[in-house]
Structure formats: C-alpha cells, structure tokens
Amino acid sequence: MKPEYEKYFRNNLPHIWCAGCGHGIVMSAWARAVNQLGLDKDQCVAISGIGCSSRITGYIDMHTMNTTHGRALTFATGVKMARPDLNVFVFSGDGDGTAIGGNHFIHACRRNIDMTVVLMNNNIYGMTGGQFSPMTPFGKKATTCPYGSIDRSFDMAELAKGAGATFVARSDIFHAKHLTDMIVAGFNHKGFSIIEAVSSCPISYGRRNGTPDPRDMMDNIKEMCVMKAAYDKLSDEEKANKIPIGILQQIDDAPEYTSEYEKLVERVQGGAK
Amino acid sequence: MAKKSYDVQVVSKLCKACGLCVHLCPKNVFDRAKDGRAVPARPEDCIGCGTCELHCPDFCVETKEKEGE
Numbered sequence: 001m002k003p004e005y006e007k008y009f010r011n012n013l014p015h016i017w018c019a020g021c022g023h024g025i026v027m028s029a030w031a032r033a034v035n036q037l038g039l040d041k042d043q044c045v046a047i048s049g050i051g052c053s054s055r056i057t058g059y060i061d062m063h064t065m066n067t068t069h070g071r072a073l074t075f076a077t078g079v080k081m082a083r084p085d086l087n088v089f090v091f092s093g094d095g096d097g098t099a100i101g102g103n104h105f106i107h108a109c110r111r112n113i114d115m116t117v118v119l120m121n122n123n124i125y126g127m128t129g130g131q132f133s134p135m136t137p138f139g140k141k142a143t144t145c146p147y148g149s150i151d152r153s154f155d156m157a158e159l160a161k162g163a164g165a166t167f168v169a170r171s172d173i174f175h176a177k178h179l180t181d182m183i184v185a186g187f188n189h190k191g192f193s194i195i196e197a198v199s200s201c202p203i204s205y206g207r208r209n210g211t212p213d214p215r216d217m218m219d220n221i222k223e224m225c226v227m228k229a230a231y232d233k234l235s236d237e238e239k240a241n242k243i244p245i246g247i248l249q250q251i252d253d254a255p256e257y258t259s260e261y262e263k264l265v266e267r268v269q270g271g272a273k
Numbered sequence: 274m275a276k277k278s279y280d281v282q283v284v285s286k287l288c289k290a291c292g293l294c295v296h297l298c299p300k301n302v303f304d305r306a307k308d309g310r311a312v313p314a315r316p317e318d319c320i321g322c323g324t325c326e327l328h329c330p331d332f333c334v335e336t337k338e339k340e341g342e
C-alpha cells in the first residue's frame with residue numbers, strides 16, 4: 001500500500017470482500033481523499049451500519065464505529081452533536097442507507113448536520129446473499145425477485161435532493177479519481193454531504209444478472225456513468241441507460257445543525273456560561 | 274528528455290486474481306499466473322498512468338517512478 005495513505009489503515013488486510021468487489025476501490029478512493037485533505041486521523045470518526053460496505057470501518061484506522069443496520073447516521077448525528085470539532089465520515093450501503101435506514105437518511109438530509117456520507121451502491125444486499133434493495137434496478141434479479149424486480153427503484157441522489165441535502169454528488173468505481181474529488185468536495189462543504197459511490201457486487205448481484213465477472217461489471221459502470229455536463233446534453237432516449245456523475249446539488253447558505261444548536265444554547269442561556 | 278521508467282509490483286499474497294488491473298492497463302503490462310493472479314510481466318511498457326493502482330480493490334498493485342534514469 002502507498003505510504004501516503006497507509007497511515008489511515010489498520011494493518012489487517014486482506015479484507016473480507018470478494019475478488020473484484022467494488023467496495024475495495026471505494027475504500028481506496030476515500031483514502032486518497034483523506035490524504036489529499038491532509039486530515040489528522042485522531043480528529044476523524046468513521047461510522048458505518050451493517051453490510052459488506054459497512055465492514056469498511058474494520059479496516060480504517062480512525063475512531064470507528066460499526067453500528068447497527070441502517071443506523072449509522074443516527075450514531076453519527078450523536079457523535080457530531082457531542083463533538084462538533086471532529087470530522088465525521090459515514091459509510092453505508094444501498095440497503096443499509098435507503099431500506100432499513102431510509103427514514104434516518106431523509107431526516108439527516110433535511111437537518112443539514114455537517115458530515116460526509118459515502119453511500120456504496122451495489123444495487124443489492126450483498127452480505128446476506130443477494131436480496132433486492134430499494135436501489136435494485138427494475139427488471140434485475142435477486143434472490144427475492146428471481147424473475148426480475150417489478151419495483152421502481154430509488155434514485156438516491158434525487159431522494160437526497162428532495163429531502164434537502166445541501167451537497168449531493170455521485171461518482172463510481174471506474175472514475176476512481178473523480179470519486180476521490182467528489183469526497184474531497186463533499187468534505188469541504190459545511191453541512192450534510194452525500195456522495196453516492198456506484199460500486200459493484202459480482203457475487204450476489206452479478207452472478208444473477210449476467211455479470212459474474214468483475215471486469216464486465218466495471219465495463220458496464222464505465223458505459224453507464226457520464227459526467228453531468230455531457231449527460232445534460234443527451235437526448236431522453238440516450239439518457240435511458242446512463243446516469244450523471246458529478247456534483248448534483250450544492251446549497252451553501254442553509255443553516256448547519258451543530259452551529260444552530262450552539263447559537264440556541266447561547267440564546268437560551270443568555271450568553272452566560 | 275529520457276523516457277520515464279517505472280517499477281510495477283504486485284503483492285502476490287494479497288492479490289485475489291480479480292483481473293481488473295490486467296483488464297484496465299492501457300499498456301498490457303500484466304500477465305496472469307496459472308492461479309489468475311496478476312504478474313507485472315512487462316514493466317518496461319508502463320507509462321505510470323496509475324490505472325492499476327486506482328482500480329485494484331485489494332491494495333496490492335503499486336507503481337513507482339524509477340529514479341536517476
């Protein structure tokens with residue numbers, strides 16, 4: 001491992017992720033972002049829920065919490081309220097973040113508490129063997145929809161935008177440098193930042209959907225993910241199988257939760273300590 | 274200006290033989306061993322683009338510019 005970012009890891013590789021699992025690429029992109037930002041790891045907290053994606057906190061050497069399924073954002077909110085001076089990273093999966101944790105997700109977006117969330121989207125419940133998630137695309141197969149999903153799926157970025165998140169971005173494991181840039185930009189934004197990292201699960205998703213080979217999953221992601229500026233110029237027909245990557249929403253003048261709380265305390269206490 | 278040259282290393286015991294580096298390298302630097310693990314067979318062709326490092330999920334490929342050449 002490169003010495004520049006080796007310091008952000010416990011020395012316990014290999015990780016549990018399967019061969020070619022996109023989550024390792026997300027972890028590497030994140031480490032580059034932290035290195036670029038020059039963060040002191042003792043001033044950082046990394047919090048995750050449950051899932052293959054959430055196992056990431058087992059490898060990161062910061063203050064870490066591997067919490068309960070869907071609840072990473074609630075623990076993170078508690079940490080940030082108690083210690084607003086710390087930098088908080090949250091890692092979640094599409095299942096963890098938008099299914100069982102969906103309600104926490106929308107309220108964290110609306111509340112605008114300063115933290116950086118990386119949602120590792122592999123379109124499936126990877127860890128438990130491949131049940132469909134709210135982000136499994138229409139028609140794709142999972143153990144719980146062996147004939148193809150008839151659910152319309154969530155677009156996490158649109159969901160976050162609608163719920164009022166002040167920084168929403170998307171990137172993917174093919175555009176790994178761009179993913180690092182999005183994490184850096186999200187970190188530098190004061191408020192709730194969410195970055196969807198389009199990842200891959202060759203085992204629980206790919207095997208059921210014609211792409212058991214991680215190289216094919218990578219090629220598909222490369223095809224599908226298009227820079228927002230180029231995406232916006234496409235016709236509706238061309239847009240059908242593409243998704244935009246880049247910063248999708250940024251609002252700089254919304255009140256941030258911990259700052260508002262501090263002001264509230266001062267106001268209620270009349271400025272007295 | 275002299276052409277830059279690079280060291281390309283794969284930490285074999287961490288390699289899970291996913292083939293991503295082999296697939297994505299624009300200069301075909303890697304071969305695969307019998308067990309599928311990546312072997313940097315033609316490091317002299319490496320242009321230092323970093324693609325292999327960026328896309329290895331297992332942190333086991335590293336390229337470094339050779340000094341003093």
Ligand SMILES: Cc1ncc(C[n+]2csc(CCOP(=O)(O)OP(=O)(O)O)c2C)c(N)n1
Pocket residue numbers: 050051052053054069092093094095096097120122124125126127128133201
């Ligand atoms: C309360 C609770 N319900 C269900 C589970 C079982 N469970 C573990 S991981 C998981 C899904 C994880 O999916 P996702 O967040 O998409 O992560 P991935 O494994 O795909 O990275 C489920 C349902 C659990 N651990 N706890």
Ligand code: SF4
Pocket residue numbers: 016017018020021022023052053122126127200201202203204205
């Ligand atoms: S099951 Fe899927 S998400 Fe989980 S480690 Fe394997 S490839 Fe990755």
Ligand code: SF4
Pocket residue numbers: 279281297298299300301302318319320321322323324325326336
């Ligand atoms: S740095 Fe680029 S050219 Fe060199 S081995 Fe890696 S992918 Fe190939």
Ligand code: SF4
Pocket residue numbers: 020283287288289290291292293294295309310311328329330331332333334
């Ligand atoms: S990308 Fe990494 S794990 Fe995959 S074959 Fe190359 S060196 Fe091995």
